[in-house]
Amino acid sequence: MRVFIILIAALVLGACASQPRQGDPAPVVRVTPRPEPAPVAQAAEPRTEQSVAAEPEAQVYAYRDPAQLPPPETPVAPPASAGPGAPALVSEAPTVTPLPSPAPAESRPSAPAPGIAPAPQGPRTAAVITPQQPVVQPAPAPTPAPAVTEPDLPTAAAALARQAERQRQSGDYAGAAASLERSLRIAPQQAYLWNRLARVRLEQGQTGQAGNLASRSNNLAGGDVAIRRDNWLIIADVRRRAGDVAGASEAERRASGG
Template identity: 40%
Template sequence: MPLRVLLLSLTALVLSACATPPAKRERSWPYPEQPGSKPAPTVPQRPSLPSEPVPGMPSPLPPQVPEMVPQEPIVVTPPPPSAPRSAEAVSGQAVTALVRQARSQRAAGQPQQAQASLERALRIEPRNYFVWSAMAQAYLDQKNYDQAESVANKSNSLARGNVYAELENWKTIRAARAARGDTVGAQLAQDRVAALQAAVSGAAP
């Protein structure tokens, strides 16, 4: 009898052990890092090297550097003896008086007053290139360099090859460009001045 009771107790213990559910396993993805594990070593990247030419492919051309084209020498034909040399030679009496007044005002250090006198002269003779040339000089005295060069170019377009007017205009252009820091432009203007001065010297009696 006791043996039977003992066997029944053992059987009950075995059955209770089998009925107990197994411990729930935790799953995670990715699996957590184990304590004490070392991180994967970082592989240093190689510095980028200049691309090598691919066989059969044209290599890139170097940047083009503009070539300085040598300027041909400027040749100016000497003016004929009958060419007018000043505003007095082509202007009427009123314009001549205003041009002389403007000269006196510029000499006195009054370029704005000289400009006003020349504007009055241009209202009378708007195509008088000597008056436009004097106006460019008045703008130069006022340090209005852009306007001085623009007006001098207008005088050149009206002068139609008059060497005496063009010489004064290119002197104004040279000074305006030099004042603006345009070294190359000033040198080109100087080349023109030199050629015009040679032509004027050739026409001198």
């Protein structure tokens, strides 16, 4: 097997050597060698005794455990009054003394005048101020109504007038006024009915309406002295409540027949 391989290699080499070269001869190339690069750094100069003496001396410190070192002190600035070179003071927490609370104004004793002995002070009592209640003047009571005789009236008007009188005496002034107004629709020219309605309005406190009704009753009364007297008493009460004292006196004088 080895012999066979050697024979094949010999045949191949012989075939290659037997073929002549064709074409131009190969060119001759001149190769110029590259210059060597400059050194990057010069070699360190050798150390001499003079260079060693010129170098600063290295300081060596002994190793200490940080856990055993004392805590650093906080520098405190000296007070403003201290001059330069004064020793620094260690700051301390200021001690605050509580001030006594002032006594109330009522319990503070007043300082006596010089040369005068203070008078003994007894227990103080708080002054109680009672608000003044407004004084309400009671309204003057109406003049009691004199006896007025009921004249001849129509049957329906007379029944309503008697019903109104009973309502007035029981305090039902609204019902009495309603009954008299119904009676006046039946007999509007009767001075007696206008007089009774004026008396009811006066007792209700409607003084202005009471005075007008009494004046209208006077215009229809003619010679009935009892009705005219009661009408003037109603007008006197109305004027007195309005503050017209002179007018009230004049009405009372006319009621008495003056």
